[in-house]
Amino acid sequence: MKHIAESTVRRLSLYLRYLEEFEARGLATISSTELAARGRTTSAQVRKDLSFFGSFGKRGLGYSVPELEKRLRRILGLEREWRVVIIGMGKIGAALAYYSGFRQRGFRIVGLYDDDPAKIGRKVDSFTIRAAADLARDAAKQPADIAVITVPAGAAQQATDAAVRAGVRGIMNFAPVQLSVPAPVALRNVNMAMELEGLAFALTNPG
């Protein structure tokens, strides 16, 4: 398949949310114009985004809400369940473990890890925190697909390496460091301080 821009993928996620809203409101059909209005974009953008993956609409009519939803789920890979582990049970890791938004989208947390002896064995939302060293052993039965890294910066690469060795194929990194992963592993970074800096820039340089 042709390369798809990250911005396109983000919008597809949004479209899916809007479709769920429209479905909840009982709408059977939606036009690219209506979908665009909901998401502050343009109808041409919506149609172009979808056109990368096929022709899902009916000319003169629009898109079937449930069908387009199904298509987007398939495109985004949300028809299956994704097994997620969180490594690092500090405040942020624990907060993510409780976050219901993940489960709602088919991301199932299957393990929580930390190397702090004071935390190992404690329970977080029905899970017992285990040592990061146990990751490989736990994965032997059925590996996780995605690891969320919420350890301190200094431990992030090591945690990542352990996750990759355990068979994880995607890394979501909250540590403020640039991780290196082998080529086939997908990596995404979330850096809250940098987001705030972006705001600071916008406020300092208005317009």
Added chain:
Amino acid sequence: MKHIAESTVRRLSLYLRYLEEFEARGLATISSTELAARGRTTSAQVRKDLSFFGSFGKRGLGYSVPELEKRLRRILGLEREWRVVIIGMGKIGAALAYYSGFRQRGFRIVGLYDDDPAKIGRKVDSFTIRAAADLARDAAKQPADIAVITVPAGAAQQATDAAVRAGVRGIMNFAPVQLSVPAPVALRNVNMAMELEGLAFALTNPG
């Protein structure tokens, strides 16, 4: 000033981090090539990013590490302190309240708010949680610059409106909804579930 791309601002934040590293290592001078190597980009990109704001280097030599640091801090608006409130003291809000990465960059938390009576009055990291309704009163003395919104989706617009009325000029939104804010207010969204969906897409559609 000409409009600066968001991608450029992100890279400037990264450059600043790298410069701090280089300074800690005692380097006095750095070339665009070295800075680029540190951040997986190109020297031309580094020079172009900086050129939007002036000429900070010496031809044949490179950039003075401390001077470029200072310039970047000024550009990003990090020479001043930013007053931040967090609205929503659930797990994620509380985790952010403890997050040291903010303070390190000059973002000072000046208030924590929630509307849950069970939470109001409780302490989080030296702050007493106050009712969101108190926001305007607290701001009367000295308003906050930035509000971090970590309330549930259904309450996010209301919390945002209260923050804007209280004089906040930047909103960092963690709720999975699209907020509307008056034009001069800067808005950034962080949506963890969407980040995971991006990973799911990458794993489903490799290459």
Added chain:
DNA sequence: TTATGTGAACGCATTCACAGCC
């Protein structure tokens, strides 16, 4: 020589505009 700063070239994402189909 070495490395910056920048106009020009390039490539990619967005927008336009209309042919095609319902």
Added chain:
DNA sequence: GGCTGTGAATGCGTTCACATAA
């Protein structure tokens, strides 16, 4: 007539390449 799907045009961010300065 209405709305999709898509080549073509546009705009914008990145890369190139070189004049310029230390």
